[in-house]
Amino acid sequence: MAGMGNAKHLKAGDAEPAPPAKDVLRVYGMEFCPYVERLKLVLAAKDIKHETVNINIQKKPDWFFQKNPRGTVPVIEKNGEILYESDITSEYVDEAYPGRRLRTSDPLQRAKEKIVLGDFMEVVSNYYALVKETDEGKRSFLTAAIKANLGKVENFLGNTPYFCGQRPGFTDYMIWPKLERILLFDPEFIKQNPKIESYCDRIGDDKAVKACRHPNQLLLQYFEGFKAGNPVYDIGTVE
Amino acid sequence: MAAMSNLRHLKRGEVEPPPPAQDVLRVYGMKFCPYVQRLKLVLTAKGIEHETVNINLAKKPKWFLAKNPRGKVPVIEKNGEILYESDITSEYVDEVYPGRRLRTLDPFRRAKEMIALGDFTEGMSGIYGFIQTSNDQKQNTHLIQARKGFAKFDKIMQTNAHPYLCGNQPGMTDYMIWPHLERIGATRPEILALYPAIQVYFGRMGEDDAVKACRHSDELHRQFIDGYKSRNWVYDLGTVEEYHFVSSTGGKLKSKM
Numbered sequence: 001m002a003g004m005g006n007a008k009h010l011k012a013g014d015a016e017p018a019p020p021a022k023d024v025l026r027v028y029g030m031e032f033c034p035y036v037e038r039l040k041l042v043l044a045a046k047d048i049k050h051e052t053v054n055i056n057i058q059k060k061p062d063w064f065f066q067k068n069p070r071g072t073v074p075v076i077e078k079n080g081e082i083l084y085e086s087d088i089t090s091e092y093v094d095e096a097y098p099g100r101r102l103r104t105s106d107p108l109q110r111a112k113e114k115i116v117l118g119d120f121m122e123v124v125s126n127y128y129a130l131v132k133e134t135d136e137g138k139r140s141f142l143t144a145a146i147k148a149n150l151g152k153v154e155n156f157l158g159n160t161p162y163f164c165g166q167r168p169g170f171t172d173y174m175i176w177p178k179l180e181r182i183l184l185f186d187p188e189f190i191k192q193n194p195k196i197e198s199y200c201d202r203i204g205d206d207k208a209v210k211a212c213r214h215p216n217q218l219l220l221q222y223f224e225g226f227k228a229g230n231p232v233y234d235i236g237t238v239e
Numbered sequence: 240m241a242a243m244s245n246l247r248h249l250k251r252g253e254v255e256p257p258p259p260a261q262d263v264l265r266v267y268g269m270k271f272c273p274y275v276q277r278l279k280l281v282l283t284a285k286g287i288e289h290e291t292v293n294i295n296l297a298k299k300p301k302w303f304l305a306k307n308p309r310g311k312v313p314v315i316e317k318n319g320e321i322l323y324e325s326d327i328t329s330e331y332v333d334e335v336y337p338g339r340r341l342r343t344l345d346p347f348r349r350a351k352e353m354i355a356l357g358d359f360t361e362g363m364s365g366i367y368g369f370i371q372t373s374n375d376q377k378q379n380t381h382l383i384q385a386r387k388g389f390a391k392f393d394k395i396m397q398t399n400a401h402p403y404l405c406g407n408q409p410g411m412t413d414y415m416i417w418p419h420l421e422r423i424g425a426t427r428p429e430i431l432a433l434y435p436a437i438q439v440y441f442g443r444m445g446e447d448d449a450v451k452a453c454r455h456s457d458e459l460h461r462q463f464i465d466g467y468k469s470r471n472w473v474y475d476l477g478t479v480e481e482y483h484f485v486s487s488t489g490g491k492l493k494s495k496m
Contacts, residue, residue: 069391081347088353095346107334108320114327152308 003044003211004031005052009233016063017053020077025050025093028067028075030057031233032222034177035086036074037212041173042090044208046099056233087174094170102170113163113171116156123149124178127186131227150193157195161202168206176203184216185223242283242452243270246482248474250295255302256484259316264289264332267303267314269296270474271463273418274325275313276453280414281329284449285338292482297472326415333411341411352404352412355395362388363419370426371467389434396436402443409447417444425460 009030010017020026027043027050029036043050055064060071068075068084075084076093083089094102104110123146130142157163163171183190183200190197203209214222218236225231248269249256259265266282266289268275282289294303299310307314307323314323315332322328333341343349365385369378396404403409404416420441423431431438444450455463459477466473 083347083350083354085354085357088350092346092350107331108322111322111327111331115322115324118324 003040003208004037004214005029005040005054006031006237006239007052007054008238009054009056010061010064011056011059012061014061016061019080020051022079024078026077027052028055028064028073028077029053030055030073031236032214032219032226032231033057033073034181035072037177038086038174039074039076039090039093040212041176041208042094042102042170044211045102045168045173045206046094046097048093048097048099054233058231090170090174102164102173104164104169104171109165112156116153116163117171117174119149119152119156120175120179123153123182127182127189131185146189147192150189150196154193154195157199162199168203168208172203173208176209180213181219181223184219242279242449243276243455244268244291244293245270245478245480246291246293247479248293248295249300249303250298251300253300255300256292256482258319259290261318263317265316266291267306267316268293268312270476271455271460272296272312273422274311276418276421277325277415278313278315278329278332279453280417280449281333281341281411283452284341284409284414284447285333285336287332287336287338293474295474297474329411329415339408341405341414343405343410343412355392355404356412356415358388358391358395359416359419360388362386362392364388366419366423366427366430370422370464373468385430386433389430389437393434393436396434396440399436403440409444409449413444414449417450420444421450421454422460422464425455425457426464 005027025048027036027039029040029052031054042048055061055073057071057073064075065071067077067082070084072084074086074089075082076089083092091103104113126142126145126149130139130146133139133142160166162168163175168176179190179196179200190200204213214236221235222231222233264287266275266278268279268291270293281287294300294312296310296312303314304310306316306321309323311323313325313328314321315328322331330342343352362385365381365383365388368381369385372378372381401407403413405411405413409417420431420437424441431441445454455477462476463473
């Protein structure tokens with residue numbers, strides 16, 4: 001969707017774009033990156049105006065490493081200042097820009113959300129290992145670990161509609177991009193957890209989620225390329 | 240040092256301690272764990288009273304896994320609530336207890352600190368690999384990674400306008416970093432010496448009261464790490480103290496079955 005930016009992905013050899021104009025927030029991203037999507041969800045939820053430059057992350061331009069020596073997206077740039085990492089940039093814009101504060105204010109509740117986010121990220125790491133694993137024994141082990149950690153996520157949701165309580169908040173937006181992908185690529189894992197399943201329906205109505213969501217077909221197309229080791233970034237509408 | 244607690248490390252088969260008394264903060268730790276030390280530094284810097292239960296991480300009691308299914312320290316427990324992870328617990332106690340706020344308030348500066356912490360952590364994963372393996376080839380790979388991370392961190396410290404990463408006094412990020420620096424200083428000081436800005440920072444942090452309260456001697460660190468290398472972990476090194484739990488009925492409980 002337009003929220004993720006349709007600009008062509010710049011690659012090695014492409015000229016560096018001019019810096020953003022004064023006070024303009026620029027996001028360096030990749031249209032299908034779930035970590036960029038975290039930041040994009042926060043920006044959309046808070047109506048933070050920004051421009052986007054997309055990067056071909058398989059063939060990164062040299063000038064991109066000058067901005068982030070780690071070479072990862074998302075990166076934000078404003079008035080010559082640069083930050084990177086999805087959690088760091090998301091937390092920064094949530095605090096530095098006006099509008100609804102997405103970060104949970106109660107310290108105990110916030111700590112518990114971070115713990116469940118960690119449990120969910122275990123699911124993600126095991127899931128992406130499973131996708132590439134051919135050994136049956138290891139697949140079995142990874143599948144069991146995924147189910148155990150999804151169980152913790154299921155228990156956390158309990159009776160509250162969102163991870164952050166009555167409205168989607170910071171932790172929801174940190175979780176959603178990868179949850180969206182597991183839901184699409186391996187719905188069985190989600191179907192085994194009724195609260196997570198109904199959460200996925202519910203959060204699909206969120207304004208920010210809708211703004212950043214790709215049509216399933218496009219995401220599947222991207223994922224096929226990714227699995228084969230040949231991701232193609234400029235698919236769908238390209239500007 | 241005493242702030243890391245000299246209490247004996249409880250292992251599998253030993254009876255679970257009674258829960259902490261009302262409003263008492265308990266830390267489940269391990270005397271030589273750098274991640275526990277992060278939390279201990281924050282608690283010490285803020286003067287937060289707490290009790291400690293040490294855990295034998297090679298033979299974890301089942302009751303400990305019931306508290307933290309990840310099986311790691313530090314864990315905090317108070318009035319039936321449990322939290323874990325060094326960064327999560329440290330941030331939590333910093334916020335809910337009075338005293339100097341260690342977390343940097345300015346969002347941009349804090350974001351920069353988080354990035355610096357990430358660069359330092361990249362170096363650290365190399366260094367722990369380096370310290371803990373005897374395999375020469377692996378050692379070299381680890382050292383290359385360590386040097387990449389430290390080079391970035393050294394560059395940050397060179398241009399840092401303040402004596403500490405967090406400003407004019409050590410703050411949260413300084414305390415997240417210190418335990419790892421202490422261990423490099425104890426085991427591989429020649430690596431620290433390659434990075435002049437890190438070396439200066441190391442000396443400066445060594446003067447901090449909380450750092451001093453939690454610091455082990457170089458010798459004790461080396462002794463512990465030797466056990467790591469031979470996969471023969473010994474936690475009860477140096478002074479060892481016994482527990483004196485009081486049961487909820489008021490009588491004294493033996494801490495061993």
